[in-house]
Amino acid sequence: MAAIELTGLTKRFDDVVAVDDLDLTIEDGEIFGFLGPNGAGKSTTIDILLDFIRPTEGTATVVGHDAQAESLAVRQRIGVLPDAYHTYDRLTGRQHVEFVVESKATEAETDVDALLERVGILEAADRKSGGYSKGMRQRLVLAMALVGDPDLLILDEPSTGLDPNGAREMREIIQQENERGTTVFFSSHIMEQVEAICDRVAIINRGRLVAVDTVDGLRGSTEIGTTLHVSTAGVDEAALETVRGFDGVAGVSVDGERLRVTLSGGGPLKFEVLKALDGAGVSIEDFEIEESSLEDLFVRYTTDEQEVRA
């Protein structure tokens, strides 16, 4: 069963199309990254999943239920860390979590202290959230999202306000939940964390889906896969011809004694190229592999799209 299924999802606000004919399926058990620049339509899509807003066209199905008609059943089974939320300043951290426990009326007993401990704010549990830092609030809302072992976690920009340490802890918790069988759908405009933990990613720009694939798959599907920089004692034309002959080598350029080879895919190709150079009698002094990060891909996808439209 799919955890999330979007079919032709469209949302128009007056004359602005925030989400444009989105088709997307997130399978059970995945960690799925939803990427896009600010204003791309990520939060609008998530707001539709939660029935905060209603789609103009198309449907969204979440954990097997229609996100609009059966929203209550959806929200019973998911945990949410929304974007641009605000906590209740006059209530304590503990009262926030208790409110979620009461609202979900979970059958299994929820250990509120254990949850607060897990996100690292147990010692602040009985202080009012108005005095919390941004990072503490983020941890609190994560604890709220984890109440009742949800089948699906929807996290909108989860590392907002967290320091690097906090962001790492957030990733660990996401992975632990995923190992217990929870599907994770999270949006981000920060590539680093997405790259580290996602099974698959979708890139959205101006309301449109521009790519859906695994991180490796995305790398392979563009010509800026990997760049190999090789310092040599000198290269001859024959050696260059050998390298150019490889399937998957997109370009070779020489700058004095430095060789720059662009590969369209990852994998073992880079080593084969190095071996071939060695075999052609080129003395390799040093080499460096520059893998294109998701960041590069992201910039490429989103800026290309904008250029096309402009």
Next chain:
Amino acid sequence: MSWPAVAKKDFRDAVQSRALWALVGVFVVVSTLMSYAYVELPDFFGGPTGPSVAGLIFFMAGSVSLFITLTAIVVCYKAIAGERELGSIKLLLALPHTRGEVLLGKVIGRAAVLAVAVAIGLGVGFGVGFALLGTIDVVSLVLFLIVTLLFTAVFAAIVVSLSATTGSTARATTLALGFFVVFELLWDFAPLAVVYVTNGFSLPQQMPDWVFLVSQLPPTSAYFSTLVAVLPDLASEAGAETGAGGIDAVYATPEIGIVVLAFWLVVPLAVGYYRFTSADL
């Protein structure tokens, strides 16, 4: 049915409002002074028969309703609009509550906060009054309290419902204050002005019957009429009248107040519910 969780959360939150307790403090002082003045200065306030339980209750009713309307506005105007503007509604509605349950939970939670405030304010004020009078009428006092708490709940429902129609606290403030100005300050003048103009720029000896009906529409008028309907003996003892006397019509009874209160409970909630459930947050 998840509204109790919302109501409990909301009660815990709103009961900590500083503005609420400032108003309660003012009301405690005012109600104590009024009780004292009523009992100890009968020449000015006590009426022809001297201080009595009935007189004290109806003497206080006006300031009680003013206190309740102002406090309800302070406590309730941001109930939903504020959560929408700040974004805490995203935490609330990410949980399995329907928007109707949120509205209901909000009304009940906020009404409970107001009930505590009213109970404290009245408890002190009447406590002083009855101590000075040396007598107490428990049945009448309980009936008075029930009607007053009902009125409190109705006004909470009105202001929370107004708050549910918008995502902007500025607009919610305008709506709540506008309601207060129109129905509590201007309402009595409007029919008079109409009568004055249609009667050739002078007031007639006898007001037309419809003036009574129109004058009953503000929630505080309905509260007063309901008190007269529920405590008829005390009302006549205290000389409290609704203005229904001399009008020969079905609606010309104090019981019209109960109907009007029911109207104010149901209609704003229906409007607020419709607007809130159909809104994109």
